[in-house]
Amino acid sequence: MYSSEKSVLLGVSGGIAAYKSCEIARHFVKLGVIVQPVITENAARFVAPLTFESLTGRPCFTGMFNGKTKTDEAGAFRHIDFGRDYDVMLVAPATANIVAKFSAGIADDLLSTTYLCFEGDVVIAPAMNSRMWSHPTVMRNLERIREDGVEIIEPTAGDLACGETGMGRMADIGIITGRVEKLLGLGGPWQGRKVVVTTGATRETIDPVRFISNNSTGDFGRAVARQLIHYGADVKLVEANPPSPVHFTPDCERFVVETADEILMRTIELADDADWVFMFAAVSDFTPVMQSANKIKKKEQKDALKIELAGTVDVLVELGKLKNRPKLVGVSAESTDVISNSAVKLKEKGLCAILAVDVGAESHPFGATPMAGTVIFPDGRNVEIESLPKEVLARRFVDELSDI
Numbered sequence: 001m002y003s004s005e006k007s008v009l010l011g012v013s014g015g016i017a018a019y020k021s022c023e024i025a026r027h028f029v030k031l032g033v034i035v036q037p038v039i040t041e042n043a044a045r046f047v048a049p050l051t052f053e054s055l056t057g058r059p060c061f062t063g064m065f066n067g068k069t070k071t072d073e074a075g076a077f078r079h080i081d082f083g084r085d086y087d088v089m090l091v092a093p094a095t096a097n098i099v100a101k102f103s104a105g106i107a108d109d110l111l112s113t114t115y116l117c118f119e120g121d122v123v124i125a126p127a128m129n130s131r132m133w134s135h136p137t138v139m140r141n142l143e144r145i146r147e148d149g150v151e152i153i154e155p156t157a158g159d160l161a162c163g164e165t166g167m168g169r170m171a172d173i174g175i176i177t178g179r180v181e182k183l184l185g186l187g188g189p190w191q192g193r194k195v196v197v198t199t200g201a202t203r204e205t206i207d208p209v210r211f212i213s214n215n216s217t218g219d220f221g222r223a224v225a226r227q228l229i230h231y232g233a234d235v236k237l238v239e240a241n242p243p244s245p246v247h248f249t250p251d252c253e254r255f256v257v258e259t260a261d262e263i264l265m266r267t268i269e270l271a272d273d274a275d276w277v278f279m280f281a282a283v284s285d286f287t288p289v290m291q292s293a294n295k296i297k298k299k300e301q302k303d304a305l306k307i308e309l310a311g312t313v314d315v316l317v318e319l320g321k322l323k324n325r326p327k328l329v330g331v332s333a334e335s336t337d338v339i340s341n342s343a344v345k346l347k348e349k350g351l352c353a354i355l356a357v358d359v360g361a362e363s364h365p366f367g368a369t370p371m372a373g374t375v376i377f378p379d380g381r382n383v384e385i386e387s388l389p390k391e392v393l394a395r396r397f398v399d400e401l402s403d404i
């Protein structure tokens with residue numbers, strides 16, 4: 001545990017995710033960070049100010065014109081005190097309304113007025129219904145405050161409290177706190193480690209419109225990358241065919257690749273300056289020997305279309321041959337004898353850990369959340385991780401490796 005004289009002004013606005021900001025407050029208090037809660041009148045409808053007061057040991061302010069601050073006995077200028085006295089202002093959750101106020105410079109409550117006075121870094125974690133999130137006005141407001149220097153930790157897709165599904169869930173608490181910790185200059189367990197993470201599914205071209213690929217979405221690799229960033233690692237992310245548009249937490253250099261060949265070249269190049277490589281991309285094992293320059297016509301194929309395939313190069317094996325080989329971590333998707341097959345891969349490729357995932361008929365983790373897995377180590381130790389949302393599984397997985 002680290003301890004510091006660092007301070008966070010925790011702004012909370014009126015959305016369902018307000019309950020999660022209690023966890024955020026608790027997290028920072030545990031780290032020895034001073035947390036000053038400022039919540040909107042509407043946030044107080046979701047979570048009582050008393051909860052924040054109990055968690056932070058400080059008065060929780062909602063209004064401009066009531067209570068006192070520590071530094072100003074009269075209590076009249078707390079927005080100015082707050083703007084000057086705290087290292088980071090974190091607003092989580094940030095409603096569409098508070099984003100609009102920040103964007104327009106409206107200062108009609110304590111949180112929005114403090115924003116205009118705030119001298120340090122400002123980070124917001126928006127959360128809202130997916131239609132609100134994709135509304136052009138909200139997008140425009142976010143863009144404007146981004147240009148003003150506010151860091152936006154984008155929401156994720158998933159089930160929303162309103163019963164709908166889509167983009168708008170507040171980012172994982174670990175991601176939010178990790179970003180703020182970094183701004184506060186607090187190290188994490190992966191501080192100073194250089195890590196390459198590969199993710200996604202490669203594509204092998206058959207003709208201009210067809211390719212061979214697989215079911216991997218890249219979600220888990222991205223979740224691991226975010227977790228490593230949260231823990232202070234310097235992460236380079238190699239993504240094979242990421243979905244578009246891509247939402248990702250900043251603070252990470254990204255490289256987009258398409259084929260098995262490209263991912264091999266890029267990963268080998270980056271591995272040269274890395275302490276660790278997490279090889280999570282699902283690289284095609286086969287590639288067409290010939291690629292047709294023109295689209296193969298259905299009519300011209302009398303019987304079945306025959307495509308000759310050649311094996312691709314195994315990236316982990318190639319990484320293992322490097323002179324300055326980084327620590328290697330892999331994932332093993334197996335549908336039979338999951339643990340024993342994965343343990344063989346771990347040994348053959350000289351990995352320091354492998355995550356064995358059952359992709360059999362009963363359990364199909366591609367694109368699904370939650371997901372389960374078993375971490376296997378070279379000393380024969382196995383750690384089973386139960387079925388969890390991918391973000392949480394990623395955290396548990398990275399935690400298992402932190403002391404290696």
Ligand SMILES: Cc1cc2nc3c(=O)[nH]c(=O)nc-3n(C[C@H](O)[C@H](O)[C@H](O)COP(=O)(O)O)c2cc1C
Binds near residue numbers: 015016043096128132
């Ligand atoms: C049950 C409920 C849940 C809400 N959740 C959100 C939300 O997640 N995000 C959001 O932007 N607005 C949400 N709203 C609307 C805001 O509460 C409303 O826009 C309010 O004016 C925001 O005030 P504030 O930004 O001052 O806190 C919700 C409203 C209700 C009644």
